[in-house]
Amino acid sequence: MKVKKNDTVLVLTGKDAGKTAKVLVALPKDNKVVVDGINVQKKHKKARSAQEVSSIVNQSGAIDASNVMVVCPACGKATRIAYKTEGDKKVRVCKKCGAVLDAGKEAKEVKKATKKKTKKDAESVEAK
Secondary structure, three states: OOOOOOOEEEEOOOOOOOOEEEEEEEEOOOOEEEEOOOOEEEEEEOOOOOOOOOEEEEEEOEEEHHHEEEEOOOOOOEOOEEEEEEOOEEEEEEOOOOOEOOHHHHHHHHHHHHHHHHHHHHHHHHHO
């Protein structure tokens, strides 16, 4: 499945067509995604004890992954996904501008690595 958790997507069909939101859950076995604020359904929650209160809760329902399109963070357009190998990793790429869509994860890993290095450097300076 080409859509992953935390992707920003554009809804193509249904009552929420045209809305842009973030993917909360990806369900690749069912080819479905749960998108924040899209396909909102009401769930009746019954009180299970005397202290709890019965309520009606709004929750986002799953929609088919074919009904959404990933929005590229670089160009801001809804785009199809291409795959490209960089080194030994397979990454998702925007068909319109060629930007790597999985760069956010790599940037976070680099940020964590630099934090660890700076902490080690600070400790070594204090030891001297």
